[in-house]
């Protein structure tokens with residue numbers, strides 16, 4: 001029996017990060033992720049990036065400094081979107097795409113809600129603006145189940161903020177090390193890089209790097225991906241077409257998919273079909 005319970009390269013677990021606001025500390029944070037082979041989604045609101053003043057991230061840094069990572073929208077002025085009319089919400093989101101994409105060189109498809117808040121209208125604004133997922137600030141440390149439906153992607157709750165990550169990371173790594181049958185787990189950590197410099201924060205650069213080191217030790221079984229890579233992979237998995245006898249599998253997407261049959265992992269390359277026994 002074929003099971004959709006694998007990530008790329010047959011890995012059973014996945015891990016993603018999401019950091020907000022394009023603060024100057026992002027420059028140090030991205031180096032840390034690169035050092036450990038990890039991927040992050042950086043959520044930028046474009047209004048302050050347009051001015052020459054300030055130490056925050058500038059648009060020209062997007063394609064080089066963040067190569068291999070994802071840039072996502074965070075709404076132009078960082079407003080409470082749910083307090084705005086629908087058209088203004090759309091304007092806030094599309095402006096980020098219009099301003100950032102020519103520098104980034106890629107299509108922006110993700111959003112982190114400023115303050116983590118949204119309304120039903122926000123979903124309409126996002127859909128019109130070509131945004132496929134929205135990250136909230138709600139923690140969901142009780143399960144490592146990734147989003148599956150469109151609605152779940154629009155209300156994507158991370159596992160935890162990095163300040164509370166110690167216990168969830170410990171539980172996640174316990175699964176990775178001791179419970180290989182619990183396939184499909186996704187660890188999702190979010191925060192702001194400036195918090196690592198805040199004396200009052202419980203987690204500073206050293207503690208965070210130590211956590212990355214622990215996760216990196218299991219890179220053979222953890223897929224490190226950006227938010228949009230996780231989205232595209234799950235959508236591709238859901239798009240696999242199967243013959244009536246279950247032996248022929250066709251992948252109509254542009255993303256390679258891995259499945260398992262109980263004894264081995266099987267790769268179904270993008271736009272190809274595979275026959276299994």
Ligand SMILES: [Zn+2]
Pocket residue numbers: 020021074078114115
């Ligand atoms: Zn923010």
